[in-house]
Amino acid sequence: VVGSIVEGREGECGAISWESKALLEDLVIASGISYTFVYIPMYYENFWTSFFAPSYDEEKGFNWSVGFLPDVPIFALSVADIGGLVVPAFREPEKYTGTYSRCPRRPIYLSLRDLATQFSEVTSEKASPALELTPEQFEASRHADHPAAELMYLSWEYVIRAGPDCGVRDQKQTLSIYPQAKTYREWVKDSPLVKDYVKKLKAEKAAA
Numbered sequence: 001v002v003g004s005i006v007e008g009r010e011g012e013c014g015a016i017s018w019e020s021k022a023l024l025e026d027l028v029i030a031s032g033i034s035y036t037f038v039y040i041p042m043y044y045e046n047f048w049t050s051f052f053a054p055s056y057d058e059e060k061g062f063n064w065s066v067g068f069l070p071d072v073p074i075f076a077l078s079v080a081d082i083g084g085l086v087v088p089a090f091r092e093p094e095k096y097t098g099t100y101s102r103c104p105r106r107p108i109y110l111s112l113r114d115l116a117t118q119f120s121e122v123t124s125e126k127a128s129p130a131l132e133l134t135p136e137q138f139e140a141s142r143h144a145d146h147p148a149a150e151l152m153y154l155s156w157e158y159v160i161r162a163g164p165d166c167g168v169r170d171q172k173q174t175l176s177i178y179p180q181a182k183t184y185r186e187w188v189k190d191s192p193l194v195k196d197y198v199k200k201l202k203a204e205k206a207a208a
Contacts, residue, residue: 001033002089004040015154036089036096041075044187047115048197056201061126066112067141068156070129073109073163078187084178109164110184122188
């Protein structure tokens with residue numbers, strides 16, 4: 001079995017979408033089946049599709065309204081690069097069976113502010129986080145009047161604890177398995193998703 005999981009098998013994160021992966025990990029290990037687990041990151045694409053995508057204003061440029069602290073490092077990688085980490089587990093099962101592939105630490109940790117700043121540097125577009133939450137405001141977001149408020153808080157709170165100094169994720173291992181993994185800057189420069197989304201938002205604003 002080759003599976004994607006998150007660190008924290010003893011329920012460190014209270015979000016069901018994360019705890020369910022930890023439960024599956026326990027079940028696979030208890031079964032005695034040979035396994036390789038990949039600690040998945042967040043994906044660059046998450047910040048350009050649906051829930052986390054930026055809005056656009058002709059004066060302010062592109063703005064991300066994500067309810068998280070703007071300068072906290074987030075573990076991230078492109079969806080397209082996950083295959084490069086997973087294929088070796090199938091190609092050389094004897095090498096990776098019973099192991100964990102711990103997706104990257106720096107330089108593929110980046111904050112919401114980094115997401116905006118690096119996008120701006122690559123494209124020459126204005127960009128910034130739309131929200132500048134304080135730690136107190138972030139804590140209060142858990143109790144916001146929204147059905148997903150606690151789920152989102154628990155997920156982001158876990159991102160804080162799974163930061164660069166958590167000792168779990170290993171950039172050296174990731175890049176030794178797949179050295180072609182793109183940084184966010186490289187991904188933004190090459191991504192059709194980003195180009196199409198920028199074009200779409202600008203066209204919508206021009207037509208309004």
